Amino acid sequence: MALLDVAHLGKTFGGLQAVSDVSFTVDSKKIKAVIGPNGAGKTTLFNLITGTLAPSAGSVQFNGRDITGWKPHRIAARGVARTFQNIKLFAGMSVLENVMVGRHVRSHGGFLASMLRLPWIGAEERTIRRDAMERLELLGIDHLAEADATSLAFGQQRAVELARALALEPELLLLDEPAAGLNIYETAEIGRLIASIRAELGITVLLVEHDMSLVMDISDEIVVLSFGKKIAEDVPEAIQRNDEVIKVYLGE
Numbered sequence: 364m365a366l367l368d369v370a371h372l373g374k375t376f377g378g379l380q381a382v383s384d385v386s387f388t389v390d391s392k393k394i395k396a397v398i399g400p401n402g403a404g405k406t407t408l409f410n411l412i413t414g415t416l417a418p419s420a421g422s423v424q425f426n427g428r429d430i431t432g433w434k435p436h437r438i439a440a441r442g443v444a445r446t447f448q449n450i451k452l453f454a455g456m457s458v459l460e461n462v463m464v465g466r467h468v469r470s471h472g473g474f475l476a477s478m479l480r481l482p483w484i485g486a487e488e489r490t491i492r493r494d495a496m497e498r499l500e501l502l503g504i505d506h507l508a509e510a511d512a513t514s515l516a517f518g519q520q521r522a523v524e525l526a527r528a529l530a531l532e533p534e535l536l537l538l539d540e541p542a543a544g545l546n547i548y549e550t551a552e553i554g555r556l557i558a559s560i561r562a563e564l565g566i567t568v569l570l571v572e573h574d575m576s577l578v579m580d581i582s583d584e585i586v587v588l589s590f591g592k593k594i595a596e597d598v599p600e601a602i603q604r605n606d607e608v609i610k611v612y613l614g615e
């Protein structure tokens with residue numbers, strides 16, 4: 364059974380069909396990419412899957428459960444984490460604190476209780492801190508734990524964002540343009556991190572990305588959108604040879 368099953372998903376904004384009858388599945392422990400020219404509907408698709416937008420048509424199933432129209436926090440609590448095109452770290456907080464916040468969506472005590480330092484959440488807080496450090500170690504940024512998160516280099520901030528998403532202990536991780544704004548070295552590094560997230564933690568990844576070398580490198584399968592519609596879905600080698608895909612990109 365697929366971990367994520369998107370069926371006939373659609374979203375209209377006024378008269379514009381941003382996503383139109385899009386169906387695909389993502390199997391457990393796979394890395395799948397969604398590509399397409401600007402305005403193809405990739406971010407809208409992500410927002411539909413994570414509950415940021417309500418679909419106009421179709422359904423989203425996660426782990427065999429229909430999550431269509433659920434609120435974002437409820438979908439997140441089920442095990443779907445995401446990162447954003449524009450990095451959204453908390454200023455004035457350390458790297459470690461930023462990652463710990465990610466975990467509080469699932470924790471018993473909640474973020475507010477922990478900020479108020481209620482005594483009964485002490486043990487839970489220690490566990491969250493230890494787990495957050497483990498995420499930082501996996502991503503090779505544990506030495507930056509105490510640094511102010513927003514003072515870091517762009518590539519390091521992306522890694523912090525990844526660590527924060529992992530703190531949710533997701534089964535599915537959605538990455539919206541993880542290489543945006545990164546140089547080629549940082550892009551190669553983020554590719555290695557994504558591959559190790561799948562290999563070491565067994566997390567399924569769905570990513571939207573414009574950097575074709577990264578996409579071709581790390582994806583098991585690729586879905587291609589154009590004007591809101593799915594025009595192809597295949598393994599990277601086949602997508603590179605697909606006439607319709609080539610036409611869409613040459614026309615850009």
Ligand SMILES: Nc1ncnc2c1ncn2[C@@H]1O[C@H](COP(=O)(O)OP(=O)(O)OP(=O)(O)O)[C@@H](O)[C@H]1O
Nearest residue numbers: 376379380381399400401402403404405406407408
């Ligand atoms: N909230 C909104 N209201 C109206 N139109 C929207 C809204 N969000 C997106 N659109 C439109 O829907 C279409 C798809 O946009 P979307 O951002 O999903 O594309 P994309 O593939 O993610 O593009 P990019 O690669 O540039 O990020 C575009 O024509 C866009 O202008």
